[in-house]
Amino acid sequence: MENKISHTEHRDDTASKMGMWLFIFTELLLFGGLFIVYAVYRSKYSEDFHVAANQLNTFVGTINTIILLVSSMTVAMSVTALRTGNKSLTLKLLATTIFFAFLFLVNKYFEWGLKIDHHLYPGSELMLTLKRGELLFFGLYYFMTGLHALHIIVGMILLIVIYRKVQNGRLTKDDNALLENGGLYWHLVDLIWIFLFPLLYLIS
Amino acid sequence: MEVSAIDNSFLKHGTKYKGILGWLTSTDHKRIGLMYMYAIMIFFVVGGLLGGLMRLELFRPGQDIMTAQTYNAVFTVHGVIMIFLVVIPGLAAVFGNILMPIMIGARDVSFPKLNLFSFYIYVIGAILAILSQFLGKGAPDTGWTFYAPYSTDTNTNVVAAVLAAFVLGFSSILTGLNFIVTIHRLRAPGMTWFKMPLFPWSLYATAWIQLLATPIVGITLLMIIAERWFKIGFFDPNLGGDPILFQHLFWIYSHPAVYIMILPAMGVITEIIPTFSQKKVFGYKAIVFSSVAIAAVGYLVWGHHMYTAGMSTTARWFFSLLTFIVAVPSAIKVFNWISTMYKGSINLKPPFYFTMAFVFNFMIGGLTGLVLGSLATDIHVHDTAFVVAHFHYIIFGGMGFAFLAAIHYWFPKIYGRMYNNKLANTSCAFIFGGFTLLYFPQFIIGMQGMPRRYFDYLPQYEWGQVFSFFGAIVLAIGVIIMLFNLFKSARKGEIAGPNPWGGKTLEWTIASPPTVENFEEIPVITQGPYEYK
Numbered sequence: 001m002e003n004k005i006s007h008t009e010h011r012d013d014t015a016s017k018m019g020m021w022l023f024i025f026t027e028l029l030l031f032g033g034l035f036i037v038y039a040v041y042r043s044k045y046s047e048d049f050h051v052a053a054n055q056l057n058t059f060v061g062t063i064n065t066i067i068l069l070v071s072s073m074t075v076a077m078s079v080t081a082l083r084t085g086n087k088s089l090t091l092k093l094l095a096t097t098i099f100f101a102f103l104f105l106v107n108k109y110f111e112w113g114l115k116i117d118h119h120l121y122p123g124s125e126l127m128l129t130l131k132r133g134e135l136l137f138f139g140l141y142y143f144m145t146g147l148h149a150l151h152i153i154v155g156m157i158l159l160i161v162i163y164r165k166v167q168n169g170r171l172t173k174d175d176n177a178l179l180e181n182g183g184l185y186w187h188l189v190d191l192i193w194i195f196l197f198p199l200l201y202l203i204s
Numbered sequence: 205m206e207v208s209a210i211d212n213s214f215l216k217h218g219t220k221y222k223g224i225l226g227w228l229t230s231t232d233h234k235r236i237g238l239m240y241m242y243a244i245m246i247f248f249v250v251g252g253l254l255g256g257l258m259r260l261e262l263f264r265p266g267q268d269i270m271t272a273q274t275y276n277a278v279f280t281v282h283g284v285i286m287i288f289l290v291v292i293p294g295l296a297a298v299f300g301n302i303l304m305p306i307m308i309g310a311r312d313v314s315f316p317k318l319n320l321f322s323f324y325i326y327v328i329g330a331i332l333a334i335l336s337q338f339l340g341k342g343a344p345d346t347g348w349t350f351y352a353p354y355s356t357d358t359n360t361n362v363v364a365a366v367l368a369a370f371v372l373g374f375s376s377i378l379t380g381l382n383f384i385v386t387i388h389r390l391r392a393p394g395m396t397w398f399k400m401p402l403f404p405w406s407l408y409a410t411a412w413i414q415l416l417a418t419p420i421v422g423i424t425l426l427m428i429i430a431e432r433w434f435k436i437g438f439f440d441p442n443l444g445g446d447p448i449l450f451q452h453l454f455w456i457y458s459h460p461a462v463y464i465m466i467l468p469a470m471g472v473i474t475e476i477i478p479t480f481s482q483k484k485v486f487g488y489k490a491i492v493f494s495s496v497a498i499a500a501v502g503y504l505v506w507g508h509h510m511y512t513a514g515m516s517t518t519a520r521w522f523f524s525l526l527t528f529i530v531a532v533p534s535a536i537k538v539f540n541w542i543s544t545m546y547k548g549s550i551n552l553k554p555p556f557y558f559t560m561a562f563v564f565n566f567m568i569g570g571l572t573g574l575v576l577g578s579l580a581t582d583i584h585v586h587d588t589a590f591v592v593a594h595f596h597y598i599i600f601g602g603m604g605f606a607f608l609a610a611i612h613y614w615f616p617k618i619y620g621r622m623y624n625n626k627l628a629n630t631s632c633a634f635i636f637g638g639f640t641l642l643y644f645p646q647f648i649i650g651m652q653g654m655p656r657r658y659f660d661y662l663p664q665y666e667w668g669q670v671f672s673f674f675g676a677i678v679l680a681i682g683v684i685i686m687l688f689n690l691f692k693s694a695r696k697g698e699i700a701g702p703n704p705w706g707g708k709t710l711e712w713t714i715a716s717p718p719t720v721e722n723f724e725e726i727p728v729i730t731q732g733p734y735e736y737k
């Protein structure tokens with residue numbers, strides 16, 4: 001009898017997509033705060049920013065941009081694949097996306113590692129001897145890319161959960177809202193990087 | 205918990221679990237709302253006790269019961285608890301959760317699990333806030349505003365408090381998101397936007413602020429942590445940062461946050477006044493649009509907190525102008541409330557008394573807001589007790605009284621029982637009288653120059669502090685009477701029936717307390733929400 005009265009949930013795919021869009025909005029605003037800070041300090045210390053930005057490795061940044069763009073594509077393809085009911089293709093595409101995400105992190109690891117080897121990291125002695133604008137630039141660099149990497153990790157976990165669900169048949173052609181939302185989230189992660197990349201690596 | 209009159213009431217049945225576990229795992233919006241309410245009441249009492257300690261210290265000039273450092277910690281914790289744990293979630297999380305789905309004719313919110321998740325995030329944030337008092341090198345002493353660079357320099361345990369505020373913000377965002385989607389998707393058939401009751405409308409406007417403003421403060425708080433841990437120097441001038449930038453980022457959220465507190469309060473008042481006047485609400489659309497206008501323009505006035513912080517003159521007069529403009533929609537609401545009551549058949553019951561106290565306090569708070577919004581007068585009273593009086597009139601006198609009005613209005617709906625009217629009126633008189641005695645003198649000594657956040661003062665301000673102290677005692681007595689009345693009545697009160705006040709909105713058409721599914725059959729809406737006579 002307890003069970004009979006207990007609460008039931010109903011499914012509403014439009015609602016869950018709407019929820020995801022709103023969430024993405026707030027994520028953009030979260031980074032928006034950082035962009036404001038970046039803009040303020042860039043205009044205040046444009047010379048120092050210029051000098052500091054030159055020390056970032058544009059090559060690694062470009063590779064990572066390509067990786068994310070491709071992974072955005074594969075995740076979009078996996079959504080379509082699931083819609084047509086092609087389970088094995090969906091799984092393959094999801095696995096590829098997750099692999100790219102991992103590759104991105106590996107790249108990031110080497111990029112950060114190299115900087116840290118050169119004693120360029122927040123709180124280091126070397127940092128404190130830099131000019132104010134350069135210090136702020138590197139601070140922002142670590143903070144923004146770090147926060148972004150955190151989002152990559154969250155996205156990866158989400159995609160892995162989705163992978164498992166597709167695998168054991170709990171996400172299907174007719175019930176694919178979660179995959180669509182996961183895809184949206186991944187596009188967001190990609191989009192933010194598209195903003196970060198020119199701001200940090202290219203404008204100098 | 206309470207034994208209710210109805211067999212399948214939500215108070216009896218939640219999930220497959222029984223007892224306390226049945227509450228903690230429930231995704232029923234009404235149970236979640238009540239859990240918020242009990243949590244918030246506990247924090248309110250804790251925060252209130254800290255406030256009482258401050259009043260005791262200020263009773264006499266000089267050091268009496270605590271050191272200056274302890275005083276700093278106490279007002280910080282008091283502020284953090286009251287702002288982030290009590291008033292920001294307050295009405296939306298409690299009454300929004302319990303009643304909004306019912307008022308729009310839905311069985312639950314769109315994402316019931318996310319709703320429960322938000323509650324747990326709230327609990328985690330609360331635990332962090334409390335831990336910040338005991339961990340590390342002493343309780344934070346920055347004030348609830350965490351102004352840099354002091355917050356990035358002080359040795360006290362700022363990180364935990366800042367993290368708590370961040371986590372609580374996350375909970376607030378998710379609640380807002382859930383409400384927006386619910387209001388878009390789950391309104392009963394026939395309930396067009398302009399047939400929706402006004403409390404859900406106010407929650408809708410609020411939810412957008414929660415969504416759009418909270419992330420900014422979230423990132424700002426993370427920057428403080430980064431600065432403390434890694435010496436990045438966003439805000440500390442010694443490291444190349446800019447403390448004014450912190451204030452901008454902080455108030456870009458925190459001014460809209462005052463609307464997160466006050467808009468739902470206005471929504472509650474807008475429900476109560478038509479019911480107790482038995483009259484259609486005057487200017488339904490004006491009320492809707494003023495809510496939306498407050499939500500929209502409210503973003504643009506943050507700078508009025510920074511007149512003395514070193515902004516350009518242009519920015520200052522601009523913010524001053526905008527601040528005056530945002531006062532207009534608030535005034536429209538007061539006008540509409542008064543007009544609704546005009547020639548109504550007014551039913552003088554406790555919810556109505558609390559409502560009148562709200563209107564009175566809110567008018568004083570709003571008018572003194574204009575004093576602060578005017579550049580010239582603000583320079584004189586900035587960071588004095590005048591500001592303390594102003595925001596307590598708005599937050600406590602406004603949002604707080606609206607909360608009390610809401611409890612007394614919806615109590616019979618939630619518990620299916622009625623409280624003692626006489627006791628409720630007595631508690632209202634004590635709370636209102638105590639409140640006035642507590643905060644009004646602060647306006648005067650503030651104008652005379654009593655600074656804010658000082659633990660000692662010159663003898664000429666003593667009279668005001670003494671009045672305030674006794675006000676606090678009267679207020680506390682009132683709160684105790686009220687809690688006694690409500691807790692006792694929740695279990696033993698008379699059976700109330702589904703519609704004790706003759707309300708017209710949907711929640712009064714269903715059983716008290718509501719059943720688990722709210723509605724046997726989803727109603728079809730054909731007319732506006734306030735069709736009295």
Ligand code: HEM
Binds near residue numbers: 527531569586587
């Ligand atoms: C509507 C609800 C309102 C709420 C909840 C509210 C809340 C607050 C709070 C919490 C503070 C203190 C902030 C601090 O700790 O420094 C404050 C200060 C202030 N309020 Fe309000 N307020 C409201 C309405 C208004 C209105 C209508 C105006 C002007 C028209 C106004 C103008 C100001 C100004 C200028 C200050 C800053 C004073 C100073 O620090 O010098 N407020 N308010």
Ligand SMILES: [Cu+2]
Binds near residue numbers: 458459462506508
């Ligand atoms: Cu403000």
